Amino acid sequence: MLARSFTSLAALALAGLSLAQSSDSSSSALSSSSATSATASQPASTDSSSATTTGSTAQETPGFVNNGTVGAYSCAFSEPQQANVTAPVNQLVFLADAPNVTATDGSDSSNISSPARLAPTTLAECAEAWPPVYPYNAIQLRAPDDSIRAVYLPYGASVSELWVKDRNGVFRDVVLGFDNKTNYGTDKIHPNFGPQVGRYANRIKNGTFEINGTTYHTPLNENNYDTLHGGTVGYDRSPYEITQLNASSVTFVLHDADGNQGFPGSVVASASYTLQNSSTLIQAMDANVTDDKYSPIMLSSHTYWNLAAYNESQTILNHTLFMPRADKYIKTDGHLIPTGPIPDTKGTPLDFTQARTIGSQYNDTEGVCGTNCTGYDTCFVMSSHDRNETVLELTSPESGIKMSVKTDQDAIQIYSCPGVSAPATKGSLPRKRVHGGDGTLDEIYDNNSCVVVEMEDYIDGINNPAWNRSQIYSKDRPYHWRAEYSFSTVE
Numbered sequence: 001m002l003a004r005s006f007t008s009l010a011a012l013a014l015a016g017l018s019l020a021q022s023s024d025s026s027s028s029a030l031s032s033s034s035a036t037s038a039t040a041s042q043p044a045s046t047d048s049s050s051a052t053t054t055g056s057t058a059q060e061t062p063g064f065v066n067n068g069t070v071g072a073y074s075c076a077f078s079e080p081q082q083a084n085v086t087a088p089v090n091q092l093v094f095l096a097d098a099p100n101v102t103a104t105d106g107s108d109s110s111n112i113s114s115p116a117r118l119a120p121t122t123l124a125e126c127a128e129a130w131p132p133v134y135p136y137n138a139i140q141l142r143a144p145d146d147s148i149r150a151v152y153l154p155y156g157a158s159v160s161e162l163w164v165k166d167r168n169g170v171f172r173d174v175v176l177g178f179d180n181k182t183n184y185g186t187d188k189i190h191p192n193f194g195p196q197v198g199r200y201a202n203r204i205k206n207g208t209f210e211i212n213g214t215t216y217h218t219p220l221n222e223n224n225y226d227t228l229h230g231g232t233v234g235y236d237r238s239p240y241e242i243t244q245l246n247a248s249s250v251t252f253v254l255h256d257a258d259g260n261q262g263f264p265g266s267v268v269a270s271a272s273y274t275l276q277n278s279s280t281l282i283q284a285m286d287a288n289v290t291d292d293k294y295s296p297i298m299l300s301s302h303t304y305w306n307l308a309a310y311n312e313s314q315t316i317l318n319h320t321l322f323m324p325r326a327d328k329y330i331k332t333d334g335h336l337i338p339t340g341p342i343p344d345t346k347g348t349p350l351d352f353t354q355a356r357t358i359g360s361q362y363n364d365t366e367g368v369c370g371t372n373c374t375g376y377d378t379c380f381v382m383s384s385h386d387r388n389e390t391v392l393e394l395t396s397p398e399s400g401i402k403m404s405v406k407t408d409q410d411a412i413q414i415y416s417c418p419g420v421s422a423p424a425t426k427g428s429l430p431r432k433r434v435h436g437g438d439g440t441l442d443e444i445y446d447n448n449s450c451v452v453v454e455m456e457d458y459i460d461g462i463n464n465p466a467w468n469r470s471q472i473y474s475k476d477r478p479y480h481w482r483a484e485y486s487f488s489t490v491e
């Protein structure tokens with residue numbers, strides 16, 4: 001039994017997991033047999049790529065898929081006296097007897113300017129368990145009660161899988177992503193599947209802003225017209241370091257240099273994810289300016305949700321959306337650049353202060369997501385709310401899964417995926433196998449089949465001083481962002 005060097009909860013959790021996992025041979029170590037077999041239309045993943053193991057004596061620790069090979073960290077699985085380390089309880093003790101894990105392809109690693117590495121301060125804890133980390137390593141976490149499971153990547157501090165139980169108690173992966181983790185970095189469309197976005201999320205008009213009389217320019221990476229999500233190489237395309245990791249939480253950190261993408265000042269930004277009992281995810285983002293400059297900072301999370309996991313249905317038009325505090329929205333032009341006014345949602349197709357389906361007024365939304373576009377790509381504003389209250393509920397009638405969100409942010413961007421697929425122009429994205437994909441473009445993530453929910457501050461607030469937002473940070477003013485997502489089911 002691999003777990004014998006661990007005590008108490010960790011060993012118990014490990015034993016439980018190994019039972020749950022023993023018959024699974026899926027490409028995703030988290031797509032346990034119960035998740036893939038109980039829902040008939042959800043195919044068990046049969047990726048044929050073979051995993052290679054490193055080391056001859058060490059045990060597999062598929063908590064990492066390290067650079068095309070399954071990581072092998074003997075200290076996490078050896079007798080303490082052999083390795084002479086005291087591994088912290090809960091460290092890397094998930095997924096014993098785990099399924100074979102599909103190797104991610106390491107061929108692109110030469111092109112990573114700064115490979116993610118674990119911070120030296122953690123090396124003492126279990127040196128072998130903290131090797132250099134390849135940005136596309138899959139980091140698998142579970143809540144202590146195994147009510148929620150997730151996979152994160154150092155690349156963009158991205159969520160790649162998030163498993164919660166449906167009304168029948170069967171796990172579903174409710175976020176979009178790529179099976180082949182390398183594609184997060186190489187895919188030409190780059191839909192921003194699940195990353196932290198920064199240094200300044202959403203759009204900056206004309207890629208231009210002014211601080212203390214100095215004008216700054218950031219890349220016009222959207223239609224050569226505006227800056228989107230922090231520029232050409234935003235946080236979403238950056239390899240983060242891991243500074244903290246245990247079985248249920250991970251923290252990623254990014255060092256963003258002065259002048260990168262045109263932004264003034266050096267910034268250290270973090271993204272942390274903690275899975276808690278009762279299907280709860282706590283997500284936190286923090287950033288510090290580390291020199292004497294002033295910089296705009298607005299971080300957000302760019303997760304694409306489909307709470308039915310493409311099982312009974314692909315569309316999210318039947319998902320119910322409820323944002324009781326979203327009384328206003330930011331008006332934009334056809335390029336989705338704010339024009340100034342922040343009108344009431346009441347009486348418009350943007351009113352979700354009463355729960356209703358996303359599709360219920362869809363045909364009235366032409367132009368809301370840009371010129372000639374029907375759907376939502378909108379920054380909803382909450383004039384007042386408490387960080388303790390639920391400000392958003394998204395529910396799938398098919399799976400019964402309901403996501404409830406609390407946040408300290410004052411606005412929520414909703415993108416209902418009207419243009420996620422554009423075969424004639426940018427192309428389309430293959431669905432993950434757990435979403436019915438077959439590894440080809442025969443099964444794609446279609447339009448209106450997902451919804452991105454981004455808690456953030458008012459978009460382009462740096463160019464709209466009349467709104468009186470306070471989006472400039474300095475070493476005396478750290479940036480903070482919090483959200484709690486909890487998952488439950490409805491009948």
Ligand SMILES: *[C@@H]1O[C@H](CO)[C@@H](O)[C@H](O)[C@H]1NC(C)=O
Binds near residue numbers: 084
């Ligand atoms: C094991 O570690 C302890 C301190 O943690 C140290 O005193 C001891 O010498 C080490 N043993 C070996 C064989 O390295």
Ligand SMILES: *[C@@H]1O[C@H](CO)[C@@H](O)[C@H](O)[C@H]1NC(C)=O
Binds near residue numbers: 024025097100
């Ligand atoms: C992993 O793959 C090997 C070779 O295909 C097989 O013998 C082994 O049983 C597999 N292990 C698990 C846990 O599926």
Ligand SMILES: *[C@@H]1O[C@H](CO)[C@@H](O)[C@H](O)[C@H]1NC(C)=O
Binds near residue numbers: 110111
């Ligand atoms: C890295 O990627 C860029 C952009 O895709 C490409 O132009 C460059 O040749 C690549 N460099 C290496 C060393 O592969």
Ligand SMILES: *[C@@H]1O[C@H](CO)[C@@H](O)[C@H](O)[C@H]1NC(C)=O
Binds near residue numbers: 067068109115132133
């Ligand atoms: C990843 O693998 C490539 C070759 O496959 C190797 O050159 C590179 O050093 C590896 N990177 C890490 C971080 O282990």
Ligand SMILES: *[C@@H]1O[C@H](CO)[C@@H](O)[C@H](O)[C@H]1NC(C)=O
Binds near residue numbers: 187
């Ligand atoms: C993953 O994608 C990369 C390109 O990003 C490709 O080179 C590699 O062959 C793919 N791996 C698998 C297993 O499909």
Ligand SMILES: *[C@@H]1O[C@H](CO)[C@@H](O)[C@H](O)[C@H]1NC(C)=O
Binds near residue numbers: 206207208217
């Ligand atoms: C728009 O940005 C360009 C540089 O990208 C700059 O030359 C121009 O002055 C800006 N226009 C306005 C109105 O800020």
Ligand SMILES: *[C@@H]1O[C@H](CO)[C@@H](O)[C@H](O)[C@H]1NC(C)=O
Binds near residue numbers: 286478
């Ligand atoms: C920001 O600075 C505070 C105070 O020094 C520190 O506690 C925090 O960890 C820092 N955050 C990041 C992301 O570096």
Ligand SMILES: *[C@@H]1O[C@H](CO)[C@@H](O)[C@H](O)[C@H]1NC(C)=O
Binds near residue numbers: 315
């Ligand atoms: C939405 O739900 C209704 C009622 O259950 C059903 O008739 C309709 O087909 C569903 N629409 C879509 C697009 O799935």
Ligand SMILES: *[C@@H]1O[C@H](CO)[C@@H](O)[C@H](O)[C@H]1NC(C)=O
Binds near residue numbers: 359360361362363
């Ligand atoms: C929207 O319009 C299309 C085409 O006119 C129609 O098929 C569809 O039923 C309408 N949807 C709603 C929710 O009214």
Ligand SMILES: *[C@@H]1O[C@H](CO)[C@@H](O)[C@H](O)[C@H]1NC(C)=O
Binds near residue numbers: 371372
């Ligand atoms: C919007 O649609 C109209 C009518 O089909 C077309 O003339 C126009 O070029 C479109 N505008 C854009 C920006 O695509």
Ligand SMILES: *[C@@H]1O[C@H](CO)[C@@H](O)[C@H](O)[C@H]1NC(C)=O
Binds near residue numbers: 386387388
């Ligand atoms: C949130 O709730 C907790 C406990 O109910 C309370 O202690 C705390 O003051 C509340 N915070 C806010 C911002 O309302």
Ligand SMILES: CC(=O)N[C@H]1CO[C@H](CO)[C@@H](O)[C@@H]1O
Binds near residue numbers: 211212472
């Ligand atoms: C010297 C100076 O003018 N500093 C200001 C720069 O801008 C920030 C943010 O707007 C102000 O807080 C500083 O006082």
